[in-house]
Amino acid sequence: MPSSFKKALSSGKFVVTCEVAPGKGTNLEKMRHHIELLKDKVDAMNVTDHQSSVMRFPSLGGALLIKEMGGEPILQMTCRDRNRLALQADLLFASSRGIHNVLCLTGDSVMLGDHKEAKAVFDMDSCQLVAAIRRLESGKDIAGNELDGGVSFCAGAIVTPEANPLEPQLIKFEKKIDAGAEFIQTQAVYDLNNFKSFMDYARQFPVKILAGIILLTSAPMARFMNKNVAGVTVPQDLIDEMAAAPKGGALAKGIEIAGRMIRQIKDENICHGVHIMAIGKEDRVPEIMEAAGMTA
Numbered sequence: 335m336p337s338s339f340k341k342a343l344s345s346g347k348f349v350v351t352c353e354v355a356p357g358k359g360t361n362l363e364k365m366r367h368h369i370e371l372l373k374d375k376v377d378a379m380n381v382t383d384h385q386s387s388v389m390r391f392p393s394l395g396g397a398l399l400i401k402e403m404g405g406e407p408i409l410q411m412t413c414r415d416r417n418r419l420a421l422q423a424d425l426l427f428a429s430s431r432g433i434h435n436v437l438c439l440t441g442d443s444v445m446l447g448d449h450k451e452a453k454a455v456f457d458m459d460s461c462q463l464v465a466a467i468r469r470l471e472s473g474k475d476i477a478g479n480e481l482d483g484g485v486s487f488c489a490g491a492i493v494t495p496e497a498n499p500l501e502p503q504l505i506k507f508e509k510k511i512d513a514g515a516e517f518i519q520t521q522a523v524y525d526l527n528n529f530k531s532f533m534d535y536a537r538q539f540p541v542k543i544l545a546g547i548i549l550l551t552s553a554p555m556a557r558f559m560n561k562n563v564a565g566v567t568v569p570q571d572l573i574d575e576m577a578a579a580p581k582g583g584a585l586a587k588g589i590e591i592a593g594r595m596i597r598q599i600k601d602e603n604i605c606h607g608v609h610i611m612a613i614g615k616e617d618r619v620p621e622i623m624e625a626a627g628m629t630a
């Protein structure tokens with residue numbers, strides 16, 4: 335049976351997902367609060383998988399919590415920390431517990447995180463992980479062995495439409511679709527004219543595109559991303575707009591900007607939906623949706 339997220343993607347509606355980041359420890363109260371706040375407002379919630387290579391409560395555990403609380407989870411899986419045995423085993427477990435949406439990621443370098451002595455695995459990449467999911471759905475593991483009980487997933491991957499140069503991203507984008515990706519979630523987009531150009535290319539493929547929207551909280555944050563986050567470019571006019579916000583008003587301005595961008599994406603039918611990344615401020619997602627003129 336298709337997941338409710340997959341049904342939303344195929345329905346033609348403007349899909350909204352958001353990110354829920356697990357904490358570092360077993361205290362899940364903050365995560366529970368965010369799930370309760372968002373589960374009826376968005377079509378699905380992504381649970382990050384040791385984002386930026388920082389050890390946290392597992393994505394699989396967070397996805398189970400969303401499921402238990404009546405929400406729709408998207409399990410993020412990176413290839414950084416597990417080999418093909420463990421990845422397939424986690425997929426079997428997820429499917430057996432009613433988790434049927436997966437976002438496949440290669441994963442950040444461990445040098446970015448808090449366990450720099452960790453040994454990265456990278457036995458597979460995100461394209462191969464998508465292909466492995468389709469192999470499991472055929473009733474066999476990727477070594478060709480028969481499965482006793484099948485799986486069914488709505489599998490997706492990511493793309494960075496503002497990468498420079500862009501061509502390697504487009505090659506990976508096509509490979510992910512060829513492997514069986516049904517939806518593509520983008521890295522943050524701020525220049526919608528550039529994003530429209532990417533979408534002119536992307537529309538030829540049978541895949542749903544969700545534009546990544548990262549909430550800006552200050553002008554220094556925007557400058558930091560420009561300097562340190564590959565594939566993210568915040569235009570100078572947005573930085574100036576953030577800098578001109580009154581004292582104590584930068585976050586409100588960031589919410590206004592995010593809402594304005596989402597409204598434009600929706601009104602102009604630029605792509606199929608958005609993925610909101612509020613990064614530590616998940617409780618502000620309803621305000622972003624309100625600023626975009628959207629209600630639950």
